[in-house]
Amino acid sequence: MKSPIRSIALPIALLIGSANVYATTFDLVIKGGHVIDPETGLSDIRNIGINKGTIVAVTTDAISGNQVIDASEHIVSPGFIDLHHHGQNIAGYRMQAQQGVTTALELESGILPIADWYKTQSEKNLPINYGASAAWTFARIATFTETEPVANLQYFQSKQGVDNWKQEIATPEQLDKIMAYVQQGLDEGAIGIGINAGYAPGYGQKEYYALAKLAAEQDVATYTHVRYASMLEPGSSFEAIQELIANSALTGAKMHLNHINSTSLRDIDANLELFDDATQQGLHVTAGAYPWGAASTVIGAAMFSGPEWKERLGYQEESIQLGTKRLNNEEMLETQKEAPGSVINWHFLDEAIPSELSALDRSIIHPNVLIESDSMPWMLIEDGQISYYEGNEWPIPSEAFAHPRSSGTFTKILGSYVRERGLLTMEEAIRKMSYMPATVLDGFVPQMEKKGRIQQGMDADIVIFDPKTVDNQATYQVPAAISTGINTVLVNGQFVVKEGELVTDAAPGQAIRREAKAQ
Numbered sequence: 001m002k003s004p005i006r007s008i009a010l011p012i013a014l015l016i017g018s019a020n021v022y023a024t025t026f027d028l029v030i031k032g033g034h035v036i037d038p039e040t041g042l043s044d045i046r047n048i049g050i051n052k053g054t055i056v057a058v059t060t061d062a063i064s065g066n067q068v069i070d071a072s073e074h075i076v077s078p079g080f081i082d083l084h085h086h087g088q089n090i091a092g093y094r095m096q097a098q099q100g101v102t103t104a105l106e107l108e109s110g111i112l113p114i115a116d117w118y119k120t121q122s123e124k125n126l127p128i129n130y131g132a133s134a135a136w137t138f139a140r141i142a143t144f145t146e147t148e149p150v151a152n153l154q155y156f157q158s159k160q161g162v163d164n165w166k167q168e169i170a171t172p173e174q175l176d177k178i179m180a181y182v183q184q185g186l187d188e189g190a191i192g193i194g195i196n197a198g199y200a201p202g203y204g205q206k207e208y209y210a211l212a213k214l215a216a217e218q219d220v221a222t223y224t225h226v227r228y229a230s231m232l233e234p235g236s237s238f239e240a241i242q243e244l245i246a247n248s249a250l251t252g253a254k255m256h257l258n259h260i261n262s263t264s265l266r267d268i269d270a271n272l273e274l275f276d277d278a279t280q281q282g283l284h285v286t287a288g289a290y291p292w293g294a295a296s297t298v299i300g301a302a303m304f305s306g307p308e309w310k311e312r313l314g315y316q317e318e319s320i321q322l323g324t325k326r327l328n329n330e331e332m333l334e335t336q337k338e339a340p341g342s343v344i345n346w347h348f349l350d351e352a353i354p355s356e357l358s359a360l361d362r363s364i365i366h367p368n369v370l371i372e373s374d375s376m377p378w379m380l381i382e383d384g385q386i387s388y389y390e391g392n393e394w395p396i397p398s399e400a401f402a403h404p405r406s407s408g409t410f411t412k413i414l415g416s417y418v419r420e421r422g423l424l425t426m427e428e429a430i431r432k433m434s435y436m437p438a439t440v441l442d443g444f445v446p447q448m449e450k451k452g453r454i455q456q457g458m459d460a461d462i463v464i465f466d467p468k469t470v471d472n473q474a475t476y477q478v479p480a481a482i483s484t485g486i487n488t489v490l491v492n493g494q495f496v497v498k499e500g501e502l503v504t505d506a507a508p509g510q511a512i513r514r515e516a517k518a519q
Contacts, residue, residue: 033071038435053493079461110135110194131512134185157341167202288372293349300340408472415471
């Protein structure tokens with residue numbers, strides 16, 4: 001259900017009268033495009049005037065600018081907002097920009113220490129906006145392994161061979177330490193709490209409840225990868241989603257359910273019904289999904305252990321893909337032992353089978369499920385060794401691998417779900433990829449109230465694309481293929497993609513964060 005249109009405080013200059021405003025020469029004008037603004041319901045031809053990174057005019061009147069983009073026969077949309085982005089290196093942000101993403105946030109897993117991470121990101125000259133939550137898993141790892149968290153994904157991956165933080169109940173003293181780490185992250189400006197529970201399913205009920213209470217007290221959201229991915233009970237995905245909903249109901253916390261599709265496996269209908277019941281009762285529960293039948297994780301994840309894990313996951317031989325190679329059981333066991341932090345693709349649904357594609361589709365087209373990519377960092381395999389790709393080369397090396405959702409999630413929605421199969425209208429797809437994600441953070445991240453919208457006074461985060469050609473090109477075998485049809489991407493009014501090409505020296509990305517407390 002769409003949120004009601006909210007009133008917007010406009011700059012005084014805009015209230016004096018359109019004649020004075022439109023006599024101005026703007027920094028940049030987008031001319032004659034089909035503008036879609038999900039909040040107001042606008043879907044029509046308009047001209048847009050931009051000054052100093054802000055949308056100043058959205059009008060049918062003729063306006064002039066120092067630069068003019070002819071957007072005839074193109075869609076002009078708010079920039080896409082990805083709440084679920086793990087690819088925190090320059091290549092990851094660039095691939096996001098090439099598919100129309102203007103804000104990419106690491107919320108499900110999060111990071112610690114937050115202050116260190118924001119400082120490091122600010123030095124990378126990033127093309128799009130960035131931000132992160134406080135990472136509960138990092139806090140658990142630090143507590144159980146008696147180490148200090150390090151603000152990168154390598155810290156998380158390096159501890160995949162250790163089981164205590166994954167499976168043990170925290171003592172009262174340990175719980176106090178975990179909560180102190182999370183609180184420190186919030187004090188340093190984290191935009192909520194990342195609860196990557198699928199990687200540490202042995203935590204106690206009291207621990208998750210404490211995290212929900214903290215989120216409610218601090219008026220932030222949690223972002224959860226629920227503790228189970230299973231079609232069997234007990235320990236089913238249904239049970240895990242029910243746990244999330246119960247904590248939201250009891251505490252009043254805003255709680256986001258990440259990738260409801262991959263978490264649900266083939267049990268998507270029961271879990272969507274559970275989600276519907278929660279939202280219909282007015283609980284602060286939101287959900288996201290990505291349009292792919294494969295998940296991406298580390299091969300040492302807790303879900304791939306225990307006597308019944310294959311039955312729980314509906315696992316088939318060679319469901320696990322490392323790089324471009326499918327692994328048999330023997331190869332999988334060897335990799336789990338030798339390199340448990342290896343990033344892999346796990347094919348939980350086969351999109352070539354109509355019934356399985358239909359299950360995936362039901363999560364994507366659900367009106368209250370937004371689109372998120374769960375994009376992964378780009379990796380290289382050299383002489384059997386796996387490493388992050390940290391280079392500045394563009395395009396990135398053809399041998400670099402990640403899940404194709406890292407380069408084509410949003411364009412796959414526009415190409416497959418809108419144009420080719422007609423499962424979503426253009427307006428609905430854009431709502432799911434821009435306005436809906438922004439509203440998840442409304443209220444406690446003021447910056448997001450100016451994103452996901454094309455209105456006067458909003459940030460000029462804008463994507464212009466050709467509805468006839470926009471599409472994903474990435475596959476599991478060639479994941480680094482660049483999407484087509486994205487003509488222009490503006491971030492804070494600056495070109496990041498121009499005439500279809502990445503502007504490699506563009507660095508207008510800004511930090512998205514809560515106001516940090518004085519340290």
